[in-house]
Amino acid sequence: MSDAVVAARWQFAFTIMFHYLFPVLTMGLGVLIAVLKTLELRSGDPLYGTAARFWARIFAITFATGVVTGIPMEFQFGTNWAQFSRYAGPVVGQTLFMEGVFAFFAESSLLGVFLFGESRVGRRAHWLSAVGVALGAVLSGFFIVATNAWMQHPVGYQAVGDHVELTSLWGLLSNPYARWQYPHVLSGAMVTGSMVMAGTGAFYLLARRHEDAGRVFVRVGVIAGVVFSVLTLFPTGAFHGENVTRFQPAKMAAMEGIFKTQAGAPLAIIGMPDRERQELMDPIFVPGVLSYLAYGNFSARVTGLNDIPADQQPPVEIVYYTYHIMVGLGTMFIAVLAVAAFFLWRGSLFERRGILWTLMLAMPFPYIANEAGWVVAEVGRQPWTVYGLQRVAVASSTNVTTGMTYFTLLGFMGLYLVVGLLYLLLFARIVNEGPR
Amino acid sequence: MSLNTTWFVVLAFTLAVYAVLDGFDLGIGAVHLLLGRTREERARLIDSIGPVWNGNEVWLIVAGSSMIVAFPNLYATSFSGFYLALMLVLWLLLLRGLGIEFRHQIHHPMWEHAWDVVFSLASVLLALLFGVALGNVLRGVPFDAAGEFQGTFAVLLNPFSILGGLLSVVTLGWHGACWAALKTEGPLQLRARRFAAALWIPAVALLVAMVGASFVTRPDFAHNFMRYPPLLLGPAAAIAALIGNRSAVRRGEDRRAFIASSAYVASVLASVTAGLYPMLLPAAVGNPGPGLDIYNAAAPAGSLRVALIAYLIGLSIVSVYMVTVYRVWRGKAGQVYR
Numbered sequence: 001m002s003d004a005v006v007a008a009r010w011q012f013a014f015t016i017m018f019h020y021l022f023p024v025l026t027m028g029l030g031v032l033i034a035v036l037k038t039l040e041l042r043s044g045d046p047l048y049g050t051a052a053r054f055w056a057r058i059f060a061i062t063f064a065t066g067v068v069t070g071i072p073m074e075f076q077f078g079t080n081w082a083q084f085s086r087y088a089g090p091v092v093g094q095t096l097f098m099e100g101v102f103a104f105f106a107e108s109s110l111l112g113v114f115l116f117g118e119s120r121v122g123r124r125a126h127w128l129s130a131v132g133v134a135l136g137a138v139l140s141g142f143f144i145v146a147t148n149a150w151m152q153h154p155v156g157y158q159a160v161g162d163h164v165e166l167t168s169l170w171g172l173l174s175n176p177y178a179r180w181q182y183p184h185v186l187s188g189a190m191v192t193g194s195m196v197m198a199g200t201g202a203f204y205l206l207a208r209r210h211e212d213a214g215r216v217f218v219r220v221g222v223i224a225g226v227v228f229s230v231l232t233l234f235p236t237g238a239f240h241g242e243n244v245t246r247f248q249p250a251k252m253a254a255m256e257g258i259f260k261t262q263a264g265a266p267l268a269i270i271g272m273p274d275r276e277r278q279e280l281m282d283p284i285f286v287p288g289v290l291s292y293l294a295y296g297n298f299s300a301r302v303t304g305l306n307d308i309p310a311d312q313q314p315p316v317e318i319v320y321y322t323y324h325i326m327v328g329l330g331t332m333f334i335a336v337l338a339v340a341a342f343f344l345w346r347g348s349l350f351e352r353r354g355i356l357w358t359l360m361l362a363m364p365f366p367y368i369a370n371e372a373g374w375v376v377a378e379v380g381r382q383p384w385t386v387y388g389l390q391r392v393a394v395a396s397s398t399n400v401t402t403g404m405t406y407f408t409l410l411g412f413m414g415l416y417l418v419v420g421l422l423y424l425l426l427f428a429r430i431v432n433e434g435p436r
Numbered sequence: 437m438s439l440n441t442t443w444f445v446v447l448a449f450t451l452a453v454y455a456v457l458d459g460f461d462l463g464i465g466a467v468h469l470l471l472g473r474t475r476e477e478r479a480r481l482i483d484s485i486g487p488v489w490n491g492n493e494v495w496l497i498v499a500g501s502s503m504i505v506a507f508p509n510l511y512a513t514s515f516s517g518f519y520l521a522l523m524l525v526l527w528l529l530l531l532r533g534l535g536i537e538f539r540h541q542i543h544h545p546m547w548e549h550a551w552d553v554v555f556s557l558a559s560v561l562l563a564l565l566f567g568v569a570l571g572n573v574l575r576g577v578p579f580d581a582a583g584e585f586q587g588t589f590a591v592l593l594n595p596f597s598i599l600g601g602l603l604s605v606v607t608l609g610w611h612g613a614c615w616a617a618l619k620t621e622g623p624l625q626l627r628a629r630r631f632a633a634a635l636w637i638p639a640v641a642l643l644v645a646m647v648g649a650s651f652v653t654r655p656d657f658a659h660n661f662m663r664y665p666p667l668l669l670g671p672a673a674a675i676a677a678l679i680g681n682r683s684a685v686r687r688g689e690d691r692r693a694f695i696a697s698s699a700y701v702a703s704v705l706a707s708v709t710a711g712l713y714p715m716l717l718p719a720a721v722g723n724p725g726p727g728l729d730i731y732n733a734a735a736p737a738g739s740l741r742v743a744l745i746a747y748l749i750g751l752s753i754v755s756v757y758m759v760t761v762y763r764v765w766r767g768k769a770g771q772v773y774r
Contacts, residue, residue: 064537067490068530074500078515079522085515089508090739097501097743101750105494109761112487117764163508165736169746397516399584408523415527419534426541 001393007405008080008396013378014409015072017371018416022066024370027141027186028193029059030134032224036216037130041123051216052130053118054435055197059133060115061426065419067108072412080405082397084385091157091166092147095173099143107136138186145185149178151386152377153247159389177247180240181377187232188373191333192366194225198340199363200431202356213435215350218359222344226337232330238293244380245294248387249303250312251380254319256290257283258304265290265302273320278306314382322375329369336362439740440730441714443506446747448709450502452702454495455566456611459701460694461485461492463612465532465559466605468552471616471631475545477624478552482536484619484769489536491761493529505743509733510716517577517585518569521592525565532558560605567604571597574708575653576718579725596653603642607701610635614681614697618690619769625690632685632693640678643704650711654721657711670707674700 033055040048074096077085113121114129121129150157156171157164166172201217204210245252252258257268259278267290271283288298295302305313336358343349350356381387385395437445464485472478503511515522535555539548575596577585585591613635616628650657661667681696712718719727726732734740 061537061541064490064533067493068533071493071497071529072526074497074504075515075522075526077504078500078511079519080516082512082516085504085508085512089504089511090735093501093505093508093735094739094743094746097498097505098746098750100494100498100501101747101754104497105491105750105754106757108494109488109491109757111490113761113764116487120764160736163736166739166742169742397512397519398582399586400516400519404519408520411523411527415530419530422534422538426538429542 003402004400004405005393005396007402007409008400009392011080011405011409011412012076015069015076015412015416017374018412018420019066019069019073020371020374021367022062022069023137023141024189024192024367025062025196026059026066027137027189028191029055029062029196030137030193031190032193032197032220033059034127034130034134035220035224037127041127047212047216050435051213051220054213054430056115057430058427060111061423061430063111065423069416069419080397080400081385081395082399084390084395087163087390087395088151088386089163091154091164091172092150094166094169095143095147095150099140099147103136103140103143107133107140110136141186141189142182145182146173146175146178148377149175149181151384152181152381153177153243154386154389164386164389177243180236180243184232184236184240184373187228187236188366188370190228191225191232192370194221194228195333195337195359195366196363197221198225198337199360202359203431204434205350206353206356206360210434218340218349218356219344222337222340222349222359225333226341229330229333229337233334237327237330241293245302248380250305250308250314251319251376252294253303253305253308254314254316254380255323255376256302257316257320258290258302259306261301261304261307263291263301264288264299265294267293268324270324273316275316312383314380319376319380322372322379326369326372326376329365329372333362333366333369439737439744440734442744443502443734443740444709444713444716444730446744447499447502447506448706450495450499451709452705454492454499455705456698456701457492457495458489459608460612460615460698461489462559462563463608463610464616465556465612466563466609467612467616467631467635468556468559471613471627472552472624473627475548477620478548479540480620480624480769481616482539482555484616486536487765488762490533491758493533502743502747506735506740507716507728507730507733508735510728513584513728513733514717518572518587518592520589521565521569521587525562528558528562528565531555532562563605563608564601567601568592568597570604570708571600573717574600574650574657574712576720576723576727578723579719579727581725583725596649599642599646599649603639603646606635606639606642607704610639611697611701614685614690614694617685618694621768629685629688629690632681632697636678636682636685654718660711660713667707667710670703670710673703674707677703 033052036048036052036055040046040052077092110129110132114126114133117129118126150172153175154164155175155177156166156168158167159165197217198221201214201219201221204214205218241252244255256265257271257273257280258265259280264287266285266287268280269284269286271280274281291300291302292298294300305316336355340349340355340359343352343355383391383393385392464481468478468481472481500511531554535551535558539551539555572587572592572594575594577587578591579585610632613628613631617625617632620628677696677700681693681700684690684693684696714730715727716730716733717728719725
């Protein structure tokens with residue numbers, strides 16, 4: 001792979017991973033704010049309105065940062081991945097385009113009304129704007145995931161000469177790969193929104209500030225969190241895993257560190273992939289479970305990397321570790337949130353400082369789990385940009401040099417460092433000022 | 437009208453709406469530091485665009501994604517060819533957006549002033565770069581044998597396109613001043629009217645220079661207008677809008693003045709695209725390459741048809757709530773950001 005392609009990959013990886021830190025929060029938080037607005041409308045309790053206004057301030061800075069770091073993503077398909085755009089544009093363009101006209105317009109126009117219009121429009125209209133913003137964010141995510149799903153598992157197209165043509169829009173939108181990938185992504189975002197809300201509430205309770213609002217945050221965050229952390233594992237994660245096994249056996253083999261095709265494949269809880277000896281070092285196995293998870297049968301055969309040509313294998317280590325980080329963290333979220341939900345039900349959660357501390361310190365981890373999941377999806381697709389159709393090595397721009405890309409990558413790094421610091425500063429300030 | 441031509445019109449329409457809508461908020465940025473003299477006045481100017489700028493910018497994103505889906509070859513060739521300039525645009529869009537949204541987060545004169553300067557400089561440079569880009573599209577780019585080009589700054593910054601950049605900055609500044617006059621009150625409004633009146637003169641002068649230079653750089657530009665005279669309605673509407681704006685600004689009819697400046701921006705873009713048709717990105721004069729037109733840059737018919745239907749359905753929904761949202765914010769800009 002040429003240096004220019006490597007540079008373009010680094011730039012895309014860096015900018016998309018930074019970008020995703022923001023929409024992963026707004027997708028989840030948008031829905032939770034709509035829930036708070038609904039509770040306000042139904043109960044008439046102004047505390048819910050205060051809580052919604054507080055999270056709207058967080059939403060505003062997160063959304064703004066997400067927008068300004070998101071525009072470079074769409075532009076990079078043209079600037080750095082011109083050959084990909086020429087090849088796949090007629091298909092991936094559809095969903096990117098539909099995101100703009102069906103979701104993004106709604107989201108950004110209604111956001112203005114939701115953030116600043118509470119005094120200008122009625123209570124119902126304001127509630128409606130909150131719901132509209134949440135729907136826009138969730139719909140936006142759908143079109144992006146549908147775009148990605150097509151790159152993972154191309155459907156509804158035919159190849160014409162040096163590019164593809166769309167033959168079925170419905171096929172593109174109902175891609176079997178997206179059917180579980182999208183709920184899984186959305187559920188991961190909901191866990192992030194829930195855990196940030198619960199963690200912030202836990203901070204207020206521990207610091208004995210804004211305790212009324214803190215209790216609302218913890219209650220809403222823990223209830224939504226326990227529901228969605230379970231949904232992330234089952235059914236969305238489990239069935240998406242089945243799809244990966246079916247459509248991308250090489251990715252699944254790398255995720256699980258399966259070097260040799262075998263019947264009754266075990267599930268590795270931990271272990272370090274050793275590519276030279278083609279096995280996992282120091283593994284802890286649960287026999288037969290991988291075969292069961294993939295095929296619903298403890299003795300089914302699972303394809304190993306030895307049955308996949310070397311030039312079609314993803315880099316095992318990155319995919320293996322990020323997958324295990326995602327699953328490990330996801331399991332811990334279920335445990336922590338289930339314990340918290342139990343004590344919430346028993347009525348003693350707000351006094352249990354140990355659990356509140358755990359909820360507060362857990363805040364960064366859903367971000368790591370979501371990012372890790374996307375690394376599995378994207379690095380696991382290597383060496384393809386469009387699975388089975390176009391290789392990454394031939395997808396980048398031929399008229400953009402390695403030097404140009406490293407120049408702009410360094411520019412992005414410097415700029416995003418400043419943006420990230422400013423975002424954290426403002427986040428901390430809003431939390432410090434508290435709901436009012 | 438063939439599918440390819442329809443998509444040419446759709447793309448031109450999307451870009452024209454973007455230029456009108458984001459044009460006034462870029463224009464506010466271009467005159468921000470000169471027009472707003474105090475902290476309160478500058479805050480009021482930002483308030484006037486705060487709730488709508490983001491929705492306005494979505495038109496740029498939609499224009500970009502219409503290019504991917506309808507003219508993938510144009511998208512790939514121009515975006516990679518204008519690489520460094522586009523990256524600069526991205527960074528400026530980023531800084532400008534944060535300038536608007538982060539400015540009011542901390543109530544301290546230093547913080548606000550820093551973001552005012554960032555917002556204003558980024559807006560001026562963006563207006564300049566958009567004009568330079570349009571100038572280069574008109575002038576044509578140096579395609580190589582493989583049908584690609586490297587738009588280094590040495591290529592992009594030629595006298596013709598710099599003239600286009602200046603025209604863009606002044607025109608959008610004037611358009612922004614018209615918006616400010618419509619949305620503000622008191623001394624700020626009077627000053628905005630004076631700005632609109634003053635900027636009208638260089639805007640017209642630069643337009644005349646640009647039109648003259650276009651005929652020199654691209655002698656075939658009048659071809660479409662000669663062959664199909666109804667297209668002359670575009671330039672005629674631009675002239676009428678200029679005159680209408682002048683008299684409206686004089687009489688303090690801010691609404692009419694803003695409608696006229698919007699109509700002017702839209703009809704200038706309509707005239708430029710009418711002259712370009714069917715080219716999307718021509719080759720520079722004396723360059724062997726054929727350039728990109730609506731046929732050799734287009735996606736297959738199936739993709740064009742589906743995306744056109746999506747566009748029409750999407751835009752009819754968008755127009756409903758765009759109008760609703762602008763109605764929510766009609767009247768003078770109150771204090772939006774707290």
